[in-house]
Amino acid sequence: MKESVTNCTVEEAMRLLGGRWRLLIVYFLLDGPRRFNELRRCVPGISQRMLTLDLRALEEAGLIKRTVFPTVPVTVEYQLTEDGKRLVPVVKVMQEFGKWLLEREEGEAP
Amino acid sequence: MKESVTNCTVEEAMRLLGGRWRLLIVYFLLDGPRRFNELRRCVPGISQRMLTLDLRALEEAGLIKRTVFPTVPVTVEYQLTEDGKRLVPVVKVMQEFGKWLLEREEGEAP
DNA sequence: CGGGATCCAGAATGATACTG
């Protein structure tokens, strides 16, 4: 089972990005590096655990870079890598579609 | 200006499209209408149940249209609505990103 | 053919407590 898929590029992308938070996290990294708790405040409703897990997944995929500054207490910064910048159009398009969705909802069922 | 709706737009979009199959189903509807079992064959590995559920969700969101032809046995066709065509850029961008992902994998882990 | 209904396994996510 799970042999390589034929032409399922969309499936591959969704397997990595399809979670509830990942693209949202990336969204908040568009403007520059962010620290862990900074992201936690930005991303509405995410748990500490999921933030950790999703950051790890994105890091493992080479899309973000984790930098530890040996301050006291320690400071950790996350930022998009060059590869990660390939996510910019993905986020943008999702943002636009989501915006349209929300505006449509307002118009139909207030 | 509801700042309360900070940027749930990405979240909103992912809530609707974030599943494993939905964008993939939409992908196979880009070229035109498809019947149920036709989609089942196209979408690699999807179960009948999930195809039904996801088609329902997309229909409820007004993104696809379900048409029943009273043949014997019955024939059901699914197609993108005008609203659903807003998904075209979303699918395209996912497809491109997935393609890049797959090509990168090939290059790294032979 | 195109589903609906039910049951179930596993993955995804959340809550809470603890730590260097």
Place this chain on the structure above:
DNA sequence: CAGTATCATTCTGGATCCCG
């Protein structure tokens, strides 16, 4: 501050049987 560990809950997806 930035996590880890553990447990609980919810969600996703598959298997199977049934029906008009």
